[in-house]
Amino acid sequence: MPTLQVRFFTAADFDIWYPLWRAYQAFYRVDLAEDVSRTTWQRLLDPDEPMHGVFAFTDDAVLGIVHYIEHRSCWTRGNYIYLQDLFVVPEARGHGVGRALIEHVYGEASARNCARVYWLTHESNHEAMQLYDRIADRPGFVQYRKVFGT
Numbered sequence: 001m002p003t004l005q006v007r008f009f010t011a012a013d014f015d016i017w018y019p020l021w022r023a024y025q026a027f028y029r030v031d032l033a034e035d036v037s038r039t040t041w042q043r044l045l046d047p048d049e050p051m052h053g054v055f056a057f058t059d060d061a062v063l064g065i066v067h068y069i070e071h072r073s074c075w076t077r078g079n080y081i082y083l084q085d086l087f088v089v090p091e092a093r094g095h096g097v098g099r100a101l102i103e104h105v106y107g108e109a110s111a112r113n114c115a116r117v118y119w120l121t122h123e124s125n126h127e128a129m130q131l132y133d134r135i136a137d138r139p140g141f142v143q144y145r146k147v148f149g150t
Helices: 011-027 034-045 097-111 126-135
Strands: 005-008 051-057 062-071 080-088 116-118
Touching: 005 097, 011 034, 011 051, 011 062, 011 080, 034 051, 051 097, 062 097, 080 097, 097 116, 097 126
Parallel strands: 080 116
Antiparallel strands: 005 051, 051 062, 062 080
């Protein structure tokens, strides 16, 4: 695989980001309204928001995205980073793209003196979990939620 690079999104990148964001949604069988996606995009670009996003790419193609959110914790002095969305195009899976995106988030957490990076994945996402089990701890918590809308 050609040299992999990671960079933050810029305002000019919507047309690159949006198809990857839609493919991520399709992977999880959700279909977010376009206005929700546009709000997400604006938040990812706003320096006053705690949300961030980056691309993984080579000279030839964009291969993945990651979104992450920094927030406070009652358990530590340092903030946490929630790695909310990670998507790698199918043809690039297994070639280090997901790891590079997660390592980028780890680097950001370290630079910001955060205490933890964490994320969720669906229990059926076995391929991704093979990577996650190598680079992070699985604490055994179960998620509960009550949805109130978008």
